Amino acid sequence: MSQGRLLYAQSGGVTAVINATASAVITAARAAGVKVYAARNGIIGALREDLIDTSREPIAAIRALAHTPGGAFGSCRFKLKTIEADRARYERLIEVFAAHDIRWFLYNGGNDSADTANKVSQVAREFGYPLTCIGVPKTVDNDLAVTDCCPGFGSAAKYTAVSLREAALDVASMAESSTKVFVLEVMGRHAGWLAAAAGLAGQGADEAPHIILFPEVPFDEAKFLARVDDTVRRVGWCVVAVSEGLRGADGRFLADAGTVDSFGHTQLGGVGPAIAQLVKAKLGYKQHWAVPDYLQRSARHIASKTDLDHALAVGEAAVKLALAGQNAVMPAIVRTSNAPYRWKIEPAPLAKIANHEKKLPKNFICKDGYGITEAARRYLEPLIRGEAPPPYGKDGLPAYVTLKNAAVEKKLPAYDIADG
Template sequence: MSKKNAFYAQSGGVTAVINASACGVIETARQHSDKIGKVYAGLNGIVGALREELIDVSQESTETIAALRHTPSGAFGSCRYKLKSLEQNRAEYERLIEVFKAHDIGYFFYNGGGDSADTCLKISQLSEKMGYPIQAIHIPKTVDNDLPFTDNCPGFGSVAKYVAVSTKEAALDVASMCATSTKVFILEVMGRHAGWIAAAGALAQEQEGDAPHIILLPEVAFDKEKFLAKVQQTVADNGYCVIVASEGAQYEDGTFLADAGSVDAFGHKQLGGVAPTLAKMVKNELGLKYHWALADYLQRAARHIASATDVEQAYAVGKAAVEAAIAGKNAIMPTIERNGSSAADYSWSIGEAPLSEVANVEKFMPEEFITADGFGITQAGRNYLEPLIQGEDYPPYKNGIPQYARLKKVLVGKKLEKGFDVL
């Protein structure tokens, strides 16, 4: 049996370390050139496969691929494009398999969150029925840390480190000026349904009274009166109050504090800014001077302050995906298994989970990680989070600026006569 080519694609919101996973895939595939032919990458994720826009990764040098390990964002291009169900649009899946067949692709590595896990599973199932079986391996990635079965998700440790550091530094600023200026500072972070990123802000605390004083999680119903009372008391006690708020903070009935009234490509509610919403409450109800900030793309692109643990894990799941495919495995996701119960005795290893159980399942903050008042994290939560932000892995610098990989992105020639309308 002749060796097959491989296809790799990046999906959804990018992270500081998704390219480290790409590096793990490509370097490992090159080490197994006796079993894997060429590696192609989708230009702008799965959209590249549908349009038959495949990047020939063999055109990239060994040095450039190695540099992916310290390069943030999606080097090959990502996309927010959710494939419909097989019942709604079977043609999309059939098109993918046609493209794979035309380019002799037998391995599909999809680097993303829950939606991409579902896509991976469906391609594996349909390709078997169509007589051209594809070994589909999902590579976990999401800053939201909400994939099941894996202890944590590559991408989360680095955003957690950024949020913790940014909270600490901003708090020092506010504390120094609070006597005559800003009393309340609000940092809005990502996290639509799961509050892992907001919770990581608590790692800025070293002793009682340290910021952040309030953390707002989607898992805890927002109570306006309780929140304002906590802000007022904190300012009275400390002179200032620092808040880390998840974008997905919501009322008891499930309404987001910042529902913008529209939906994105995945059908998710567009959130319009929880920080200014909270700031308006503070101003109108308490009359306190405030400032707010959106961590936004900064939090997920901050490779200069990435967690070394996160980088290592991101590379490891990419490597493990290729090794699993070579071993004949299909429709699985490499997972990170935790050993030890605190930062002091923490270690990890690679496991795996079946995609049939991973797809479209979200993992939320457990109750035992959240304090009784709902505004902070417990020691158990800290024990979980702390190991994930450990270690520094700085990119190389030139003239004071990090140096990141620049890809040629050479496309292979198209082999199918008909195109495919995607967007």
């Protein structure tokens, strides 16, 4: 008789290091003699009984996952509703788990995923099905409660700070006779964590970024334009980092694209060009803008070593917690010291994480609303520390791995995820 299997699934927007967590999960489970299945495309694969047998992958491929961005088993944007509203889907999950003797379920995602893992654990208990559910943190948005930071954020933060510093050197070179204002749009729908990370690129009022536009600070057009103009006159050029989630005084997103994803979030994009064109129209300065979008969260080539260490640690800890039967928890990163930077992993109840959103603390934003404070630097700086480049091939490209993702034989009738 089987001793049970562990099911690992990825959820939400992927990161440069979510596969490092996957690598650590599989490695730790293998060491404990536990077979790992992965759900193809997150919870969707679990519902469809579309499971991947990771034991078919050689150890070299599992190791290479640690330096490969994206989500190796596929991720998803598919949110389960309350147990009452989505009972058929929760019951289907338990049915699939039972059919494949899944005893441990590790869901690697953000606050929506923590909520799903928590609800699955409740339904399993209700059915008397022996299941340990673990949420494994991941999000470039860094907005999970309880944990000091989220794996994926540090690498996106490093990408943002490095890119802004590099682009600022470019603008400084060109400003005398060409581009005077450069706008970099950064991710972060509701919280300005990545916008704040852009602030690490420079020190003081005259180093780029000269202005950060946070989603937490309502956009004041006149005050912003005055600050841009003042900066160009004093410094010669001006670099602006703007959060995709920037809102006006009326609370509306400045770049509301009008489309909504399956989580009900408004899909954003385009505030960078909008701000740049505002500067051009009102002040007449030549401008350039950049929107890195997915490049920002998939840039494994410039990953933070600290972030990679976190991603590996939460994966390993998740397996330990699971095998120890600690149900409905998430391995959280606890900071024990700023200088030197020290941290440890401790379990936190999923109920405290599910559906909460950690905002940027007020004392991280300067009084004028356009920069970061020393408190923000103390928090952010350790998270982008250290380099962890991937190996490169002779072709000059990172040697990222593609898994075989061999399917586990199905045992149940087909299921349409549109059913519910």
